[in-house]
Amino acid sequence: MSSDVSLKILSKSVGSTVLVRLRNGKVLRGLLKGYDQHMNIVLEDTDELVDENTHNKLGTIVVRGDSIVMISPP
Amino acid sequence: MSSDVSLKILSKSVGSTVLVRLRNGKVLRGLLKGYDQHMNIVLEDTDELVDENTHNKLGTIVVRGDSIVMISPP
Amino acid sequence: MSSDVSLKILSKSVGSTVLVRLRNGKVLRGLLKGYDQHMNIVLEDTDELVDENTHNKLGTIVVRGDSIVMISPP
Amino acid sequence: MSSDVSLKILSKSVGSTVLVRLRNGKVLRGLLKGYDQHMNIVLEDTDELVDENTHNKLGTIVVRGDSIVMISPP
Amino acid sequence: MSSDVSLKILSKSVGSTVLVRLRNGKVLRGLLKGYDQHMNIVLEDTDELVDENTHNKLGTIVVRGDSIVMISPP
Amino acid sequence: MSSDVSLKILSKSVGSTVLVRLRNGKVLRGLLKGYDQHMNIVLEDTDELVDENTHNKLGTIVVRGDSIVMISPP
Amino acid sequence: MSSDVSLKILSKSVGSTVLVRLRNGKVLRGLLKGYDQHMNIVLEDTDELVDENTHNKLGTIVVRGDSIVMISPP
Numbered sequence: 001m002s003s004d005v006s007l008k009i010l011s012k013s014v015g016s017t018v019l020v021r022l023r024n025g026k027v028l029r030g031l032l033k034g035y036d037q038h039m040n041i042v043l044e045d046t047d048e049l050v051d052e053n054t055h056n057k058l059g060t061i062v063v064r065g066d067s068i069v070m071i072s073p074p
Numbered sequence: 075m076s077s078d079v080s081l082k083i084l085s086k087s088v089g090s091t092v093l094v095r096l097r098n099g100k101v102l103r104g105l106l107k108g109y110d111q112h113m114n115i116v117l118e119d120t121d122e123l124v125d126e127n128t129h130n131k132l133g134t135i136v137v138r139g140d141s142i143v144m145i146s147p148p
Numbered sequence: 149m150s151s152d153v154s155l156k157i158l159s160k161s162v163g164s165t166v167l168v169r170l171r172n173g174k175v176l177r178g179l180l181k182g183y184d185q186h187m188n189i190v191l192e193d194t195d196e197l198v199d200e201n202t203h204n205k206l207g208t209i210v211v212r213g214d215s216i217v218m219i220s221p222p
Numbered sequence: 223m224s225s226d227v228s229l230k231i232l233s234k235s236v237g238s239t240v241l242v243r244l245r246n247g248k249v250l251r252g253l254l255k256g257y258d259q260h261m262n263i264v265l266e267d268t269d270e271l272v273d274e275n276t277h278n279k280l281g282t283i284v285v286r287g288d289s290i291v292m293i294s295p296p
Numbered sequence: 297m298s299s300d301v302s303l304k305i306l307s308k309s310v311g312s313t314v315l316v317r318l319r320n321g322k323v324l325r326g327l328l329k330g331y332d333q334h335m336n337i338v339l340e341d342t343d344e345l346v347d348e349n350t351h352n353k354l355g356t357i358v359v360r361g362d363s364i365v366m367i368s369p370p
Numbered sequence: 371m372s373s374d375v376s377l378k379i380l381s382k383s384v385g386s387t388v389l390v391r392l393r394n395g396k397v398l399r400g401l402l403k404g405y406d407q408h409m410n411i412v413l414e415d416t417d418e419l420v421d422e423n424t425h426n427k428l429g430t431i432v433v434r435g436d437s438i439v440m441i442s443p444p
Numbered sequence: 445m446s447s448d449v450s451l452k453i454l455s456k457s458v459g460s461t462v463l464v465r466l467r468n469g470k471v472l473r474g475l476l477k478g479y480d481q482h483m484n485i486v487l488e489d490t491d492e493l494v495d496e497n498t499h500n501k502l503g504t505i506v507v508r509g510d511s512i513v514m515i516s517p518p
Contacts, residue, residue: 034079256301
């Protein structure tokens with residue numbers, strides 16, 4: 001049964017750095033602390049990747065699942 | 075079990091100043107008074123951060139969860 | 149328990165003047181007559197704040213909750 | 223209890239002329255014939271208010287609630 | 297009780313020509329064959345009204361309710 | 371009872387070529403293999419109709435119902 | 445019964461390379477590892493197809509179903 005593979009991937013990624021692409025075009029990189037069934041996630045030590053040389057430090061954040069396009073585990 | 079880490083983060087942030095980024099691009103900073111399961115939040119002493127030197131005072135506000143992209147605890 | 153603080157704030161604001169920011173960028177000011185669990189609200193003596201000197205009189209209105217970004221109690 | 227004041231306002235407005243503002247920016251004026259819990263409404267003798275001097279006659283229409291920003295009772 | 301007047305209007309319009317305005321700005325005219333509780337509708341002999349002199353023939357179509365702004369019965 | 375006429379039309383169209391208009395403005399033509407209650411559909415031998423002379427071959431595709439504006443049976 | 449043909453297609457595509465078109469206009473190609481009932485999917489060895497000669501390597505990703513327009517099985 002492959003149907004909850006997405007939550008399994010998130011579960012295995014807790015404690016690792018993930019890349020998150022948002023609907024508003026922004027890209028975040030941070031340590032995945034947790035998630036819920038709406039794909040709301042908590043990231044720590046988060047950087048917003050503005051361009052190759054510019055990162056905005058966002059620290060710990062809660063990101064709403066419905067703002068997320070995709071999440072790349074490490 | 076990591077699945078309600080987002081509400082736990084919000085719960086721990088009640089009484090602290092948080093940064094809230096909205097879908098319409100605006101950024102708010104205020105004291106988190108409470109939240110609900112839709113991530114509707116109540117902020118006190120809220121500033122809308124227009125640019126580095128300009129803040130609009132909004133006082134106490136209720137923000138709809140579906141307008142929120144992310145919340146940064148302190 | 150802080151989880152229904154947003155409805156409590158609205159409840160306490162019934163009978164007072166509130167400021168409502170909409171998704172379409174418009175700002176309303178009116179007397180809050182009531183609300184429901186979808187955050188649909190009823191305002192009386194409503195002004196649409198076009199700019200500092202221009203207000204459109206809208207009278208009594210029902211505003212759909214999903215059009216609302218935030219509500220500022222008085 | 224103020225929580226279903228919005229449906230009460232609509233209920234009292236049945237048979238009266240209301241103004242309806244839509245998400246697409248259009249404004250309708252018509253006689254409210256009815257509504258349901260999704261705020262879908264039926265209007266009769268509806269005019270679309272293009273500008274102060276131009277009205278498009280739309281007759282009887284069913285308007286989906288999720289297209290509506292606000293409704294002004296008479 | 298006025299609360300399902302919108303479905304009643306649709307019910308009475310089955311077999312008649314209706315005008316349908318879509319979220320994407322397009323306007324359809326066709327014979328209403330049926331509808332469901334999501335306001336999904338089936339039209340026959342449908343014309344897309346491009347301008348006063350130009351109609352695209354679409355024949356029989358299923359239109360998703362969440363694409364519809366309003367429906368004008370005949 | 372006319373209320374599930376839309377699924378009936380889809381049901382009768384399985385095995386036939388249908389035209390599908392998407393929210394993003396694109397138009398697909400393909401053989402309808404199936405559908406579900408969300409109006410997710412499966413098309414085979416799908417062409418994306420770019421203009422009158424240009425078709426992109428997409429083969430078999432699953433299209434999400436909430437991306438669809440309308441479906442024209444043959 | 446044709447009603448869950450879309451999940452059946454996805455089920456048969458697990459382990460194969462699929463093409464995914466997103467709402468934001470982007471196109472992904474990757475090995476389908478799994479999916480769930482929201483059409484959230486997990487892809488491995490994912491490339492974002494920027495143009496015919498440029499591919500961004502995204503590795504393993506979780507894509508939210510509501511960001512997806514269509515999925516092409518191999």
